Amino acid sequence: MATDVEALHQERPGCSDPDDTDDTQHNCLDQEVEAKQAGNGGPQGSDGDEDGEKCHGQDLDDRKGDRDDHPEPEPRHRENSRLFYEMRTISPQTARRLAVAAQRLDGPAQGGAAMLDVIRQLGCLQLDPVSAVTPSHRLVLWSRLGNYAQSDLDRLLWEERSLFEYWAHAASIVLTEDYPIHRELMRRYARGETPWSHRVQGWVHENDALRRRILGQVRRFGAQPAGAFEDNSARAWVSSGWNSGRNVDRMLAYLWLSGHLMVARRQGGHRWWDLASRCLPDWTPRQRVPSSSLVRTAAQRSLRALGIARPRDIQAHFIPGRYPGLALILARLERDGLIVAVEIEDPDKRMPGPWYIHSEDVTLLERIESGEWRPRTSLLSPFDNLIRDRARTRLLFGFDFSLEIYLPAARRRYGYYVLSLLHGDRLVGRVDVAMNRAEKRLDLKAIHAEADVPIAGAGGGVAQAMADLAEFLGARDVSLPSSVPRHWRAAFKAAF
Numbered sequence: 045m046a047t048d049v050e051a052l053h054q055e056r057p058g059c060s061d062p063d064d065t066d067d068t069q070h071n072c073l074d075q076e077v078e079a080k081q082a083g084n085g086g087p088q089g090s091d092g093d094e095d096g097e098k099c100h101g102q103d104l105d106d107r108k109g110d111r112d113d114h115p116e117p118e119p120r121h122r123e124n125s126r127l128f129y130e131m132r133t134i135s136p137q138t139a140r141r142l143a144v145a146a147q148r149l150d151g152p153a154q155g156g157a158a159m160l161d162v163i164r165q166l167g168c169l170q171l172d173p174v175s176a177v178t179p180s181h182r183l184v185l186w187s188r189l190g191n192y193a194q195s196d197l198d199r200l201l202w203e204e205r206s207l208f209e210y211w212a213h214a215a216s217i218v219l220t221e222d223y224p225i226h227r228e229l230m231r232r233y234a235r236g237e238t239p240w241s242h243r244v245q246g247w248v249h250e251n252d253a254l255r256r257r258i259l260g261q262v263r264r265f266g267a268q269p270a271g272a273f274e275d276n277s278a279r280a281w282v283s284s285g286w287n288s289g290r291n292v293d294r295m296l297a298y299l300w301l302s303g304h305l306m307v308a309r310r311q312g313g314h315r316w317w318d319l320a321s322r323c324l325p326d327w328t329p330r331q332r333v334p335s336s337s338l339v340r341t342a343a344q345r346s347l348r349a350l351g352i353a354r355p356r357d358i359q360a361h362f363i364p365g366r367y368p369g370l371a372l373i374l375a376r377l378e379r380d381g382l383i384v385a386v387e388i389e390d391p392d393k394r395m396p397g398p399w400y401i402h403s404e405d406v407t408l409l410e411r412i413e414s415g416e417w418r419p420r421t422s423l424l425s426p427f428d429n430l431i432r433d434r435a436r437t438r439l440l441f442g443f444d445f446s447l448e449i450y451l452p453a454a455r456r457r458y459g460y461y462v463l464s465l466l467h468g469d470r471l472v473g474r475v476d477v478a479m480n481r482a483e484k485r486l487d488l489k490a491i492h493a494e495a496d497v498p499i500a501g502a503g504g505g506v507a508q509a510m511a512d513l514a515e516f517l518g519a520r521d522v523s524l525p526s527s528v529p530r531h532w533r534a535a536f537k538a539a540f
Contacts, residue, residue: 132386134409139352139388140440140469141412142401146351147430149466151418153190160200160207162188164219167349167362168212170427174449176461176478178517181217183425183463191516202309205325209307209315210300213364213432220325224333225342225363230303244298251277254295259304259319267308267318270296339367343374347383348402349429350436355398357436374400395439419468421505423475423513431464431471442496443471459490465509467502473529475510479517486510486519493529503535511539 134142144150148162162185163169169181177183185192200206201217210218210226218226234244248255254277262268270292277291287293296317299305308318333341346362347353355374359367367373377383382403388395401409424431426447431437438444445464448456459476466472476490488510493499514522528536 132384133389134386134413136388136390136395136440137469138409138412139395139399141417142405142409143351143430143440144466144469145408145412146349146405148188149422149430150420152420154188156189156192156196159185159189159192159196163200163207163217164221165349166429167222167345168216168218168429170213170429170432171209171215171217172427174461177463177513178479180425180427183423184428186513186516187422187424187428187466190512205323208323212362213360214427220328222345223324223328224331225338225345227303227330228335228338228366229363230301233302234298247279247281248295248298250279251291251295253278254291255299258292258295258299258317262305262317262319266322267316269311269314269316271314335368336373339369339373340377343367343370344377344382344402347400348405351405352386352388352399352401353436354396354400357433358400360433360436417468420466421468421502421509422466423509424464424466426462426464428464430466437471441471443494445471445474458492465502465506467499467505470497472497472499472502473506477513479519483521484519485521485523486514486517487523488525490525491528491532493532499529500531503529503532506532507535507539510536 141150146165148154148165154162166184169184172180174180178186182194182197185197197207201208206220207217208220210216211229212218212226234241234248254275257276258273261273273292273296275291277295280289281291281294282288296305300307300317303320305317306320306323307315308323309316342363343358346358346367350357350361353361355370358374359365359370374383378385378400383400384403384406385398385400387397388399426445426449431441431443431445434445443464445462448458448462449460453460458474461478462474462476464471464474471494473491473493475488475492478487478489479485480487510522522540524536524540
């Protein structure tokens with residue numbers, strides 16, 4: 045197992061519109077912003093990344109080339125495990141529907157009562173500071189639940205403590221029942237032998253007085269916001285971006301990622317920090333679990349959330365890079381009958397595998413193949429769990445999505461904050477949208493339909509989804525762009 049779990053001390057290139065973000069979260073180390081994922085699984089440091097897509101951790105393409113063009117290497121002993129069954133072949137449509145259903149994006153909206161169950165299925169909700177519409181985690185829940193009360197999420201987070209904030213594939217809301225999985229990162233954070241770990245540990249050592257002051261103040265007075273701590277650092281954190289010199293934030297992030305502090309509550313978007321021992325409920329599973337058992341559990345969580353996946357997809361999902369020995373563990377899961385290998389047969393393009401589904405989803409697969417499919421039209425956050433792996437999204441859905449928030453306006457193709465349009469099992473378009481809170485108006489700045497997917501029957505569902513989002517946000521009015529895709533104009537005219 046890799047011993048180095050590196051931290052995010054990455055600079056964010058600056059928001060185009062500060063009014064669209066939580067003012068406590070501009071700092072990447074405030075951990076509301078994704079970073080590029082390290083191959084060894086932790087949030088990795090890299091100062092001054094100029095690519096806004098990478099700053100949000102969404103560029104999950106293989107840096108060495110197009111990872112979709114090469115078949116996955118076969119784990120050893122796999123052929124022996126397949127002597128007793130003929131590998132199932134499914135269509136790309138079935139694969140897409142399985143992925144959508146696994147993400148709870150099929151059928152009618154489930155309502156707020158299903159919130160914990162939905163989060164359990166997803167594994168995590170990414171936190172992101174940009175709130176041009178509403179914070180991303182709220183959008184991800186709305187896409188699945190429909191209208192719900194924010195108080196329901198607050199209750200799970202701050203009263204029942206069924207959830208807490210930590211690092212999954214990015215700064216996220218995660219499940220307390222998964223604490224043993226996340227504890228591994230806490231134990232290994234910045235304790236390796238890489239230059240990055242040495243830099244963090246050296247800085248923390250030189251600023252031990254600041255570390256002790258923060259822990260002592262929290263221990264004595266209870267939960268505190270970042271602004272309550274005096275900066276008595278001996279050496280400033282130096283970097284090329286706006287995080288340079290933000291020493292209290294740096295130390296809070298270190299204490300958070302290493303498991304000493306947790307977010308006890310939020311007030312006005314500001315996080316209040318307390319000792320982890322006071323934030324976790326008594327029932328939190330704290331026992332040490334062998335690494336192989338954690339990987340076995342986490343790999344199944346990742347696969348079930350994805351619905352259908354290759355080993356590289358599992359590796360990139362939920363807790364990216366923290367699956368040591370994954371090939372062998374997948375072979376054992378297959379041998380034990382807990383996962384099943386399938387092939388996707390597409391006459392138009394290669395779909396190199398191996399692809400897996402979980403044995404508990406075989407019944408779902410059979411229902412889909414028998415025609416039991418309940419399509420829904422949804423709007424997806426740029427950070428939605430379904431589409432965050434851009435390479436997998438291109439391969440399964442033929443949909444190429446990039447985050448354009450940090451690009452200059454003249455270089456944006458689709459807009460500042462673009463929601464993807466899911467209609468059934470196809471991603472049929474995108475909408476650049478913003479919520480004008482002062483005037484309680486949802487502004488649809490641009491609507492784009494995909495050129496190479498069937499969109500003619502999607503207009504009614506897309507228009508209704510826009511109207512539903514406006515209701516969820518409390519908008520009294522919806523403004524339309526000057527141009528609406530031709531096939532959807534009648535539906536939009538009727539709806540708005």
